[in-house]
Amino acid sequence: MDKVAEILAEASAEVVEPRFRALAAGEVMEKAPGEVVTVADREAEVIIERRLRELLPVPVVGEEAVAADPALARALHSEPAVWLVDPVDGTSNFIAGRPEFAVMASLVRAGQTVAAWIWQPVTATCYTAELGAGAWRGGHRLTRPPAPAVPAKWRGSVKSRFLAPADHERMQRNAHAAFGEVTPGRHAAGIEYPDIADGELDFILYWRTLPWDHAPGSLLVTEAGGVSARLDGSTYRPEAPGGVDGLLVAADRDTWEHVRTVLFAD
Template sequence: MDRVAEILAEASAEAVEPRFRALAAGEVMEKAPGEIVTIADREAEAIIERRLRELLPVPVVGEEAVAADPSLAHALRSEPAVWLVDPVDGTSNFVAGRPDYAVMCSLVRSGRTVASWIWQPSTATAYRAELGAGAWRDDVRLTRAPAPHDPAKLRGIVKSRFLDPDHRRRLEANAAAFGELSPGRNAAGIEYPDVADGHTDFVFYWRTLPWDHAPGGLLLAEAGGVAARMDGSTYRPEAPGCEDGLLVAADPETWELARGILMAD
């Protein structure tokens, strides 16, 4: 567990942090319509991939490698063990000079996340979780306290960008029942720890890319929270496009309450 945390921090120090608010012309590219990538993403992923393979020689499913070859993501189903890597989560924030970005990694065995790591460079904070062994922020074990039972006191995030217009309007109208809503921080590696730390009570995501959600999903579950599909099934990382819709919450009761409100006709 410690060595993987060191690999993420080392890759961040080598390839990411020196370029924060210092990206040169030509170091930001569009990899798909509306999706950007930087030289920091690509270099950090190469460093992390090489060092993870030295630690455990199994396939590495990295966000940038999958952008170039989508078939690589099928290893999540076909291989007994896979590393999942997000070299810069929150790339748009990173490019804009905002500090809300993270470097993330997970270990997936038989389709289930068994370990995860999140490094937040701007605060030098490390989160880690191991299936059945708990969740940690640096040296502090995380135990998420229950959220308020009154919807008007809940603090949430609703990510509706990728929904069709009719479902988006219904979801956003229903979400008015909650006390405090924010658009989020544009980085799962910031938002999941915020739930685990008690700063946010729930987050609804529609698009669920595996490298975004596997690390935080395990972290939150091991802290006592819930990361589940809208039918109640536990979140498991899938190749992009396989499944969408994910609600994460501080505790089971909050998950049920938020789901009931968000999905109401």
């Protein structure tokens, strides 16, 4: 666990942090319509991939490599073990000079996330989780307390912009009517999932669930005592892009059930 944490922190220090608020002209590119990438994303992924393979020689499914060759993501279903890597989670924040970004990795065995690492460079904070062994922030073990007893005091985020407009509007309307504070999110899963584990938020609904974004945080939250499940209640497992949509993350099972009921009410 410590070695992977070191790999992420070192790659961040080598090629990500020096470019924070210092990106040069030409170091930001569009990799797909509406999707941007930086030189830092690409260089960090190369470093992390090489060092992870030295540690455990299994396929690496990295966000930027899959953008270039989507077939690489099939390893999640065809290989017994796979590394998942998000070299700069929250790239839009990184480009804008906002501090909410992270460097993330996870290990998936037989389709299940068994270990996760989230490095937040600006605060030098490392979150880790291991299946059956707990979730940690640095040397502090995380135990997620239950959400407040009254839903009107809950804080959460409903990230529904990939839904049809009518469904998006209905969910937003339902959430704002039922809960204490509904935020637009922080545009980085590597910041938002720790917010759930730390008790800063009580729930988040995600619609698009790219595996490198959600495998690390889902394990962190569940090992801290929270819930991360598909909308049918099934346990989250990382899927290749284009697979299952919809993921609800919450402080506890009762909160999860209530939020799902509220959001999908007609």
